[in-house]
Amino acid sequence: MQRLIFEPEHEQFRDGVRRFFQREIAPHGERWREQGYVDREAYLKAGKLGYLLMWADEAYGGAGVKDFRYEQIVYEENIRNGELGFYINLHSGLVAPYIGGLGSEAQKQRFLPKCISGETILAVAISEPGAGSDIGGIRSHAEDKGDHWLLNGSKTYISNGQLADLVIVVARTVPDKRSGLGLFIVEAGMPGFERGRRLKKMGMSAQDTSELFFHDVKVPKDNVLGDPTQAFxxxxxxxxxxxxxxxxxxxxxxxxxxxxxxxxxxxxxxxxxxxxxxxxxxxxxxxxxxxxxxxxxxxxxxxxxxxxxxxxxxxxxxxxxxxxxxxxxxxxxxxxxxxxxxxxxxxxxxxxxxxxxxxxxxxxxxxxxxxxxxxxxxxxxxxxx
Ligand SMILES: Cc1cc2nc3c(=O)[nH]c(=O)nc-3n(C[C@H](O)[C@H](O)[C@H](O)COP(=O)(O)OP(=O)(O)OC[C@H]3O[C@@H](n4cnc5c(N)ncnc54)[C@H](O)[C@@H]3O)c2cc1C
The missing domain is CATH 1.20.140.10 (Butyryl-CoA Dehydrogenase, subunit A, domain 3)
Incomplete structure (x- = not known):
């Protein structure tokens, strides 16, 4: 059936996007599925053409596109003609919006440009060995130490877990309140942040899905997104x-x-x-x-x-x-x-x-x-x- 939501300019955009996925992504699919993760270059190539975080404002290097149909086209073409394990949708549409929507001006200036260029790859860590559907059961916790938060806990099934440079981690900040959670930006290389196994899955083999561990990670106050008790x-x-x-x-x-x-x-x-x-x-x-x-x-x-x-x-x-x-x-x-x-x-x-x-x-x-x-x-x- 003909889809009426797209205008000629969307279709024109789709042509270019399709060619990108056919030429730059699909040929690597088999190798990525064998190695269990996508090459970082995939993000850089997509970033170069402006396909990452298209919604982000020009001030940060984005295209400022507020019409979701363009993002829809990118996600559709990746699945149809690219490689499902290239998690462009997670990067651009699932994780980065937390920074774009909740971040302070300073945080947006600091983090968004490299997410848009593909130099920084993103992940979000909500699920834990004991809490998936039940977000209120999250046990990872962060303690306010004055000039920083001290983060401890473990996460599992995290997409882009091995590749990610920035991980948005959900952790408990109010001990006895199920909804008392905060969002913390943990950066690769922070002492105490460790990556566990890359998990073997039934499908989506090119997508790295991993365990993450946090042992006394000192998260600077500047890396907290929004109100640290309102993540729920x-x-x-x-x-x-x-x-x-x-x-x-x-x-x-x-x-x-x-x-x-x-x-x-x-x-x-x-x-x-x-x-x-x-x-x-x-x-x-x-x-x-x-x-x-x-x-x-x-x-x-x-x-x-x-x-x-x-x-x-x-x-x-x-x-x-x-x-x-x-x-x-x-x-x-x-x-x-x-x-x-x-x-x-x-x-x-x-x-x-x-x-x-x-x-x-x-x-x-x-x-x-x-x-x-x-x-x-x-x-x-x-x-x-
Ligand atoms: C490939 C993959 C990638 C993932 N990527 C990420 C990621 O990037 N970041 C992240 O944080 N998480 C990620 N997840 C985790 C995913 O979000 C969880 O697996 C999902 O939310 C389910 O949680 P669970 O596995 O703990 O299952 P459980 O919550 O233990 O559920 C088990 C079963 O019980 C059912 N159930 C649970 N509660 C109820 C209820 N109240 N009523 C009826 N039935 C119920 C469920 O529907 C399910 O059928 C990923 C998972 C996979 C498999």
């Missing part, structure tokens, strides 16, 4: 955008899986005919096409709501829930239509299937999305007896 509210504010970005990614992946399966079922033959001629294949593909068009229309509408500053947490949760579930269903059906080839690593669909599994878990699991949505319609377990 800050996270809720920024997670809507994170969920929209996750939805954009799920749709791009699902659309790509569909397209390559359409090619496959036209070519592959069984019983003297292309497998695409069997009624089952045609009906499955018709069903997937319908699910994709319906879901994409909703996600595009969410992008417009976000542009108008009207995307609510519950609608962002609906977007994340629905798009990730569609991605799961589409990639599963596409593997089935590939037959044995769908199980072979040399076929991209097999990778897309394992890559897709995580989207129902991270950035808030499907169950947590349902919690948010059900509460928004008045079914709030905390207020019901």
């Amino acid at each position: 509210a800050y996270l809720a504010r920024f997670l809507s955008c994170e969920r929209l970005i996750a939805s954009v990614g799920s749709m791009a992946a699902a659309q790509t899986a569909f397209d390559l399966t359409l090619d496959y079922v036209r070519e592959r033959r069984a019983f003297g005919r292309p497998i695409g001629a069997f009624q089952n294949t045609r009906f499955v593909m018709a069903d997937l096409r319908t699910q994709l068009d319906v879901a994409q229309t909703f996600i595009d509408q969410c992008v417009l709501l976000y542009n108008a500053d009207r995307l609510t947490a519950e609608v962002a949760a609906e977007a994340k829930l629905f798009s990730s579930e569609v991605e799961g269903r589409v990639t599963d059906a596409c593997v089935q239509l590939h037959g044995g080839a769908g199980y072979m690593e040399e076929y991209r669909i097999s990778r897309m299937f394992t890559d897709a599994r995580v989207t129902r878990i991270f950035a808030g699991s499907s169950e947590i999305m349902k919690e948010i949505i059900s509460r928004s319609i008045g079914l709030d377990d905390r207020k019901m007896n």
Whole structure:
């Protein structure tokens, strides 16, 4: 279905972005997946072309683009034509906004220019061995020591954990209050900041996902983002955008899986005919096409709501829930239509299937999305007896 949200200038922009991912990113994908992380140069190349933090103001070296559709195009093209493990969306759309949105003028001047150029790579460390969905259960803690904060704790499943130069760490600052959390910018090389294992995963092999440890890290007061007791509210504010970005990614992946399966079922033959001629294949593909068009229309509408500053947490949760579930269903059906080839690593669909599994878990699991949505319609377990 034709997507109406894009103007000719967006499509023109997409052409250049697509070429960048095809030429500069995709050719390295296999090597990156084998080594388990992306080369730093990927960020520098994207930065050079102005594809990082496009929303950041010109004063810091950004393009000052407030229309999210341009970012959407970058994220879509990376998934379709680049390499999923190149976490440009995490860097630009999930982590940097904490600095752009909560940072003081001095912090923005100090940190943003190198994030925009790609010299600084970002990560955000919320999850811990004992606390993922339950952010209120975070045990990493920071103590106010007058001229600095003393940070201790451990984090796990942190994307860009090995590569990151700056990590935004969520830590408890008010001991007995579940929401008493702060955001601390920890820089590579700070004494006491150590990286643990690069974790082996089912999919997303080029994305480094790691453990991080903090032993008596002295975090200067200048590295605190916003009010050091208000991170719970800050996270809720920024997670809507994170969920929209996750939805954009799920749709791009699902659309790509569909397209390559359409090619496959036209070519592959069984019983003297292309497998695409069997009624089952045609009906499955018709069903997937319908699910994709319906879901994409909703996600595009969410992008417009976000542009108008009207995307609510519950609608962002609906977007994340629905798009990730569609991605799961589409990639599963596409593997089935590939037959044995769908199980072979040399076929991209097999990778897309394992890559897709995580989207129902991270950035808030499907169950947590349902919690948010059900509460928004008045079914709030905390207020019901
Ligand atoms: C590849 C990858 C990359 C990641 N990157 C990052 C990152 O960069 N930074 C970061 O901080 N974290 C990251 N994470 C962590 C991710 O956000 C968490 O895994 C996710 O929030 C789920 O938390 P958990 O793993 O602790 O699962 P748990 O919270 O233990 O959940 C286990 C199961 O219980 C369910 N459950 C939990 N609470 C409820 C409830 N109230 N009602 C119903 N069901 C519930 C969940 O839905 C899930 O099915 C990443 C994870 C992965 C796999």
